[in-house]
Amino acid sequence: MKSIWIVLKKETMDSMRDYRSWGTGLFWALFGPLMMGGMLIMIGSSVREDVEKTLHLPVQNQAYAPDLMQFLEQHDVIVEDAPGDPEAAVRNGDVNVVLVITKGYADDFSRGESATVQLITDSTRQMAAIEVNRVENLLEGYNTRLATLRLIVRGVDPQIVDVVIVKDVDVASPQSRATSLITFLPYFLIFAMFNGAAPIVTDATAGERERQSLEPLLINPVPRRNFVMGKMLSAFPFSAASLGVTLLGFVTVFNVLPVDEFLGVRISFDVFTLFFIFLICLPISLLAGAIQMVVASFTNTTKEAGTYLPFIALIPSLPGLAIAFFPVKPALWTMLIPTFGQQILINQLIRMEPVETMNIIISTGMTLVSVAGLSIIAIKLYERERIIARKG
């Protein structure tokens, strides 16, 4: 047992001096919070701007339709003079939309006939869609209002023309789109834990073989399993530190940005929640070390390990991506899958939903069982002669 501690101590000291490796791990740890912060700002600002901003609408021939102009201004639209060539202006992207009142509009309007307006848009421009949509809705509203008035004047119940009333119940509001972003949070946590462990495991295995120090090391009178355990455990503090940094990064992002306003949901990220998430995730740090030890036993060089290990980080975080699109209820079977259970628990915690103690126990237990299983596999792999017989 003492030799496990000796190996662990040496590997930790060695890795601490390898600034570049754990610096890279640290970058990955901050990658999640930075990316989510960026996306929140983008989504949040587009939601606010398009919904709340007063709309500037260039209109040609305003004089033909004073009533419509008045209606638009009542609905927060600032009517502006249209550019000389409206179509060219839209095509060049100088303006998103131009309303053109046709020459016959005034006459048709006063006779009570259908009067024509043109809406000049470019449908390939995604950015303009919200603005165009808003103008269309306003025109539609004006149309309905006048039609209703005309029917009433003629003594007809306006409802007679409403054969079917369609009410939009849009579930995918911009807010809920943004909420699904939060579901990515566990994904980033797991990603950070694996990436925190990766450089340490790589150096302690493939690195050891690459610099030809593995053979002398293994001649020391220490059971092979103690080397494996010591090396595996040395990745744990680095992985846990990555997790901590990522969590602190998210706290910073959620406290600096007005997330409630952006997302329309309250996100709980107090000290207690934070600590709880940290504890729930810790077994995954052990799992990260164990899986990577197994994979690294097949690699000869750090370069080779560097091509495999990032994939390993991706696999356990995939369920997190999946639940971002297909919400899963915290059922028993989900808790049986290491990393999947934790991702669901984290989601519950940050949404301030009640978490069942049993689920935490099962998920932690299953993860630790997997760690034990993988450790045994790793030990068996490192006991093989091939571990030294081939050279990088």
Add this chain to the structure above:
Amino acid sequence: MIDVQGLSKTFGKKVKAVQNVSFSARNGQITGLLGPNGAGKSTTLRMLYTLLKPDSGTAYVDGYDISSSPIEVQSRIGVLSDAQGLYPRLTARENIRYFGQLHGLEVEELEGRIDSLMTMLEMKPIADRRTAGFSTGERLKVAIARALVHDPDNILLDEPTNGLDVKSTRTMREFIRRLKEEGKCILFTSHIMQEVAALCDQIVIISNGMVAAQGTSAELLHHTGRDNLEDAFIDIIGTEEGLS
């Protein structure tokens, strides 16, 4: 004291690296395994330091079976293998200390031992420098100190002068002689005839994974009827290939 009894090792199904190799290496003597490249010298040594398991036969180090008591064997041998990688981010002293700790040495004994090895190998000036950027000679000194930190009675050296310049080679040979004077059992491999002839009390000639001949240099000369060792070696092995 190393006693090798009928060691055999096959890689895959066809490559018979070592076949029925038997010899013994006594305390206070230098025993040389001489043979061309690929003759099975390193494989034999690797079985002795327990990183490879023999298919049949076994060996005893101070009476401990390499197959059934590998840990006992490992604590009684000091090995300078072909692979001599150091930890570049650790200082020379830390590299040696790590191995001493793995051998279970206690702090005072360990630090005293490290100091005396460093004096003996004249490596005080590099003691607390990180080993990244060490010269070949400096690296070798760390590797030797690391291998001998637990003061083993049996010392296995795999091609110890390979790739060394003249000065380092001389230092190495002097060091091997000094270990002999201390009464250690020294077993080393080489494909260099002059080296073996100059250093060894006992010579074991290995060819194609088998022991072709063994004895003192006088016995080998007598056995072949030649008057110089070089001719004797070539007679025994049957070819000059792979020797120098």
